[in-house]
Amino acid sequence: MFYNETIYSVGSFPISVVVADINNDNKSDVVVANRESNTIGVLLNSGNGIFSSQITYQVGHSPWFVAVGDMNRDNILDIAVANYGAGTISVLINQGNGAFLSQVTYTAGYHAYAVAVADVNNDSASDIVVANAGPGNVGVLLNQGNGTFFNQITYKVDKSPVSIAMNDVNNDNKVDIIVANYDSWTVSVLLNNGTGAFLSRSTYSVGTKPQSLAAGDVNNDNEIDIVVANYGSDSVSVLVNRGDGTFLSQVTYPTGTIPYSVVIGDMNGDNNQDIIVANSDSNTIGVLLGTGNGIFLSQLTYSVGTGPLSVAVGDVNNDNKIDIVAANYHGNTISLLLHC
Secondary structure (H helix, E strand, O other), X not given: XXXXXXXXXXXXXXXXXXXXXXXXXXXXXXXXXXXOOOEEEEEOEEEOOEEOOOEEEEOOOOEEEEEEXXXXXXXXXXXXXXXXXXXXXXEEOEOOOOOEOOOEEXXXXXXXXEEEEXXXXXXXXXXXXXXXXXXXXXXXXXXXXXXXXXXXXXXXXXXXXXXXXXXXXXXOOOOEEEEEEOXXXXXXXXXXXXXXXEXXXXXXXXXXXXXXXXXXXXXXXOOOEEEEEEOOOOEEEEEOEOOOOOEOOOEEEEOOOOEEEEEEEOOOOOXXXXXXXXXXXXXXXXXXXXXXXXXXOOOEEEEOOOOEEEEEEEOOOOOOOOEEEEEEOOOOEEEEEOEO
């Protein structure tokens, strides 16, 4: 399904990667968080899925996760970074050509581990949500409307939240929060009350040490389901939505060794969502094809670099097929797998 990898050098210990059109040229670019370099790298797509060398921007100490979204309502994607070592969020505003202003930092919690960007209070301005692993909470930083943010409001979850997904799980047109709690072996779902406050929390058991999660409709019933990569049990968990924002017990599928990152996408063009997982100790990407009813086939594996800790998907060469990008933590590279 995919050609052999193409390798691009990035900074030291790349730990998170995103695929998105950063400079509005209708080509998908790559943004990577380089943990040891304390930078994010932007690799612009020069066409046909070929990328320029990274342009780097300084962020906080030990950036752990990167996300993109239009934070100042100019229809151009900006960057948010969770800085694990600093306990902060860095916001880098796009100047309009894929170049970014210097970071503006906001206080998060101890060990800010993951970040997401979404409009949580329906004011057409993108807000920031951060998983604070140390205190076991999520912080919501509401947008003031111009790309600057109020202080975080925190909501308690389980122990060591390390991954966030944002989606409307109960079909009320409000974006909810889904969090993977690494040391509790659970997922927390926080329902939005419509004003950007989250007052209802449900908890679901998953596998050992859930490291990453994604949310999407995996069984074609127009409800948002949850997929979790379980670092400690070499599996992914699938939690199907009952239709009211509550979820059935997990169904698990084996992966490679130490799955560290998971995303969802239609990889074979059959209009069914598939699971893509970075197997960090196997040095592979696993693709579990969906059958359309929430059931998945055994993974197909593709070799990438050393220690892939993050995976992202997108059409990088404009052929209407979804490609894969992996951040190789121990190789200081990213791998590009173009769809055949």
